[in-house]
């Protein structure tokens with residue numbers, strides 16, 4: 001099979017990372033890319049790393065839809081719904097890297113994103129595509145909501161402990177750090193080099209729009225019981241990586257070994273989850289440029305607190321890699337196709 005893939009918003013960080021991964025995918029061909037600001041320019045003029053690898057010229061969204069079997073949208077939130085409708089009507093698979101199809105409850109979308117659902121039937125068709133938690137619902141789907149970086153790292157860190165009832169559904173704390181590529185390519189004051197370098201601080205403390213999305217995933221994992229968490233993101237002066245340090249109170253007596261058993265049962269066959277041996281700690285350095293999610297488990301018996309730490313590359317497992325994993329699932333390919341990327345050792 002040779003899937004024709006198109007990327008709308010290929011000049012942004014998530015779009016450019018999709019291009020990197022698609023050019024190495026053995027069963028997909030990059031058919032078309034689009035941009036508004038750079039229409040008519042070759043992607044390799046914008047990102048010289050792609051010279052002689054992807055010299056495709058940026059066209060329009062319409063051209064991408066026409067030439068592709070699968071359309072990836074790597075656009076700012078709020079711009080995907082019309083494009084999804086066009087793709088759906090044309091029988092294409094649509095994979096959205098933004099948040100327009102992620103929340104099941106439209107009121108949550110209104111509250112956190114300030115928009116409305118334009119085509120209710122499309123939202124009913126859409127699937128929230130975190131493969132390790134919701135794999136069976138993704139196969140064969142045409143509208144795929146690809147979770148972002150924090151919303152991948154946190155649910156994966158906590159799911160087995162929550163599913164088996166070891167930890168309480170209330171009072172969870174997700175203390176997360178993100179590399180700066182998470183903020184996208186546009187220039188902003190807090191990502192400006194002198195303001196970011198040598199600094200380290202939290203932002204959107206307990207007010208980030210990813211909070212309801214994580215609660216949605218974890219509530220499904222908990223069998224419908226409402227999960228509440230406190231989420232505090234931080235901006236780390238490195239290019240790539242998400243580190244999620246998640247704290248939860250034990251609600252039944254259990255040793256770390258027993259909880260670890262639940263993680264081994266749930267994740268033992270997962271190709272992209274690496275449950276680290278006891279004594280090791282997840283580190284963003286060890287997952288860079290790869291689709292892996294490393295997880296380490298810890299316990300503070302003095303305070304009855306379970307601690308799960310996950311590390312991903314925000315651009316790969318937190319965006320483009322996961323989107324390709326979902327493409328593989330949607331088209332019935334081996335889920336790992338094109339994604340067995342070894343992280344550099346140093």
Ligand SMILES: NC(=O)C1=CN([C@@H]2O[C@H](COP(=O)(O)OP(=O)(O)OC[C@H]3O[C@@H](n4cnc5c(N)ncnc54)[C@H](OP(=O)(O)O)[C@@H]3O)[C@@H](O)[C@H]2O)C=CC1
Nearest residue numbers: 009011012013014035036037074075098148182184185319
């Ligand atoms: N960076 C990350 O780690 C992650 C990002 N995401 C999500 O992926 C999406 C893209 O993010 P990211 O790549 O970081 O953002 P960037 O700001 O780097 O890129 C945005 C892209 O969208 C295009 N664009 C901007 N405004 C418009 C518009 N009005 N109409 C059409 N195209 C437009 C830009 O194209 P141009 O200017 O060339 O026209 C550019 O290609 C977002 O929804 C983000 O939340 C998800 C997970 C992780």
Ligand SMILES: CC(=O)N[C@@H](CCC(=O)OP(=O)(O)O)C(=O)O
Nearest residue numbers: 097098099148149150178182183
């Ligand atoms: C460092 C930084 O700014 N990160 C982004 C998250 C990027 C991401 O995951 O995007 P989604 O919103 O599509 O999930 C933020 O906090 O909004």
